[in-house]
Amino acid sequence: xxxxxxxxxxxxxxxxxxxxxxxxxxxxxxxxxxxxxxxxxxxxxxxxxxxxxxxxxxxxxxxxxxxxxxxxxxxxxxxxxxxxxxxxxxxxxxxxxxxxxxxxxxxxxxxxxxxxxxxxxxxxxxxxxxxxxxxxxxxxxxxxxxxxxxxxxxxxxxxxxxxxxxxxxxxxxxxxxxxxxxxxxxxxxxxxxxxxxxxxxxxxxxxxxxxxxxxxxxxxxxxxxxxxxxxxxxxxxxxxxxxxxxxxxxxxxxxxxxxxxxxxxxxxxxxxxxxxxxxxxxxxxxxxxxxxxxxxxx
Numbered sequence: 001x002x003x004x005x006x007x008x009x010x011x012x013x014x015x016x017x018x019x020x021x022x023x024x025x026x027x028x029x030x031x032x033x034x035x036x037x038x039x040x041x042x043x044x045x046x047x048x049x050x051x052x053x054x055x056x057x058x059x060x061x062x063x064x065x066x067x068x069x070x071x072x073x074x075x076x077x078x079x080x081x082x083x084x085x086x087x088x089x090x091x092x093x094x095x096x097x098x099x100x101x102x103x104x105x106x107x108x109x110x111x112x113x114x115x116x117x118x119x120x121x122x123x124x125x126x127x128x129x130x131x132x133x134x135x136x137x138x139x140x141x142x143x144x145x146x147x148x149x150x151x152x153x154x155x156x157x158x159x160x161x162x163x164x165x166x167x168x169x170x171x172x173x174x175x176x177x178x179x180x181x182x183x184x185x186x187x188x189x190x191x192x193x194x195x196x197x198x199x200x201x202x203x204x205x206x207x208x209x210x211x212x213x214x215x216x217x218x219x220x221x222x223x224x225x226x227x228x229x230x231x232x233x234x235x236x237x238x239x240x241x242x243x244x245x246x247x248x249x250x251x252x253x254x255x256x257x258x259x260x261x262x263x264x265x266x267x268x269x270x271x272x273x274x275x276x277x278x279x280x281x282x283x284x285x286x287x288x289x290x291x292x293x294x295x296x297x298x
Contacts, residue, residue, distance in 0.1 A: 025257050025258075026051065026052070026257070026258070027250070027254040027257055027263060029060060029063060029064055029262055030064055030262070030263065030265040030266050031064070031265065032063065032064040032065045032265065033064060033065035033066070033264075033265045033268060033279070033283050034065075034279060034280045034283060035065065035280050035283035035284050035287060036065050036066070036067045036068075036283070036287055037065060037066055037242060037264060037268060037283050037286045037287050037290070038066070038067075038068040038069065038070065038241075038242075038286065038287060038290035038291075039061065039066050039068075039069045039070065039242070039243055039244050039246070039261040039264050040069075040070045040193065040215055040241050040242070040243045040290050040293070040294065041070055041072055041095075041134070041169065041193075041195050041196065041215060041217075041243035041244065041245055042069050042070065042071055042072065042243070042244050042245070042246045042261055043071070043072060043074070043078070043245070043246060043247065043248075044057055044058075044069070044071050044085060044092075044246070045071070045073070045078055045081040045082070045085070046247055047246065047247045047258065047260065050247075051247070051258050052247075052258070052260055054085060054089070055089075057246075057260050057261060057262070058089060058091050058092070058261075060260065060261075060262040061091075061260070061261035061262045061264070062091070063262065064262050064264070064265050065265065065283070066261045066262060066264045066265070067091060068091050068092070068093075068290075068298065069091055069092050069261050070092070070093055070094070070095055070130070070131065070243075070290075070294060071085050071086060071092050071093070071094050071095070072094075072095040072097075072131070072133065072134055072169065073094065073095065073096045073097065073122075074097065074098070074099035074102065074134060075098060075099060075102050076098075076115060076118055076119075079094075079096035079097065079118075079119060079122050080122060082094035082095065082096055082129075083096065083122050083125050083126055083128075083129055086126065086128040086129065087126055087128065090298075092128070093128045093129070093130040093131075093294060093298050094126070094128055094129045094130065094131070095129070095130065095131030095132065095133045095134065095167075095169050096119055096122045096123050096129055096131075096132065096133075097119060097131075097132055097133045097134055097135040097157055097169070098115055098116070098119060098135065098153055098157070099134060099135075099138075099171065100135065100136050100137050100138040100142065100150045100153065100154065100171055100173075101138050101141045101142055101150075102115075102153075103146070103149045103150050103152070103153035103154075104142055104145075104146030104149040104150065106149075107146075107149035107152070107153075108149075112149065112152070112153065116153065116156050116157075116160075119132075119157070119160070120160055123160060123164055123166060124164065128298065129166070130166060130167055130294045130295050130298075131161075131166055131167040131168070131169045131193075131294060132157050132158075132160050132161040132164070132166045132167070132168055132169070133157070133161075133167070133168055133169020133170065133171070133193070133195065134169045134170065134171040134195050135153065135154050135157035135158070135168070135169070135170065135171065136154055136170040136171035136172050136175070136179060136195075137150050137151070137154060137171070137172060137173075137175035137178050137179050137182070138150065138171060138172075138173040138174070138175065139173065139174040139175045139178070140173045140174045141173070147178075151178075151182065154179075154182055155182060155186055158182065158183075158186050158189065159186070161189045161192075162187075162189045162190075165190070165295075166189075166191075166295070167189070167191040167192065167193060167293060167294050167295060168188075168189045168191070168192040168193070169192075169193050169195050170192060170193065170194050170195060170212075171195055171196075172194060172195075172198065172199075173198070176199055176203050180206060180207075180210070183210055184210075188210050188211050188212075190211075191213075191292075191293055191294070191295065192211065192212050192213070193212065193213045193214075193215050193241060193293055194207050194212050194213070194214050194215060195215050195243065195245070196215060196216075196217045196219065196243065196245050196249065197214040197215055197216055197217075197228070197231065198219065198228065199227075199228075199231055200227040200228075200230060200231055201227070201230050201231045201233075201234045203231070204231035204234055204235055205234060208235065208236070208239055212239070213239050213240075213241050213289060213293045214231070214232075214235050214239055214240065214241065215241035215242065215243045216228070216232055216240070216241070216242055216243070216267065216271060217242075217243050217244060217245050217249045217267065218244065218245075218249040218250055218251030218252070218255070218259060218263070218266075218267050219249055220232060220251075220267060220270055220271060220274065221251040221252040221255075221266065221267060221270045222252060222255070223252070229274045232271060232274055232275060233274060233275055237277070237281075237282070237285045238285065238288075238289060239289065240271070240282070240285060240286060240289060241286060241289055241290055241293060242264055242267055242268055242271065242286050243264075244259050244260065244261055244263065244264060244267075245259070246258070246259040246260045246261060246263075247259045247260065250263065251263060251266045251267045251270065252266075252270075254266075268282065268283060268286070
């Protein structure tokens, strides 16, 4: 993964200030898609009140054919916000979890069990909480001293997803084989998504063989992402998802500006071109796949 994975761990006040500075550089709306799709991974709470209010973000996305969004919470405040937002907006469902980089400091403070208990409570709070995630492993931001805590947290989230029949959303940064080790040891849930897939075709096949959906973000448009595009090509049509990870990972040609769900059409068009696929066919598949991956329509 790229800069997106730092997002949940950055200071929210700093994010808001940066968002206000960037507001004047907001990318224009792209051409609408020929069929609706879902942004299956977004952090509306980070942009809200900064450069794009939630209601405006949802409306702009709808204008270009992105009519539904999965709002992901990555810490306790973010998870609570995701549940409230899903209750308030028909277009949203929620995912709740502790980001992998949250686990080591919570464990060091003796608060990991308490925090995991709160995530479980939030996961049960509303039927619009469809996912447990993003959880997983991040060996880029966390060194060896924090990895045991990450694995413990990952396993607990995985068990929770199984027990509550929720979709598991996995964050994986520089930890491909370790993620698969946990999946193999614990057993995959019925529905699981590799958020912002960042591997090559070999890793894609390994995840697909274990039942994963692969979610592609704006990174697929980056010049240095050929292995990722190769992975997209080998992914079956019925396992492909799209996301923003907004406000991070803005697709080319707007990389460096804040991302939002209304920019999904840029990524989807790049995906269709890479796969040599009809755009409408890909959009229809993404729409259907996302419903299946997240437990049905909303």
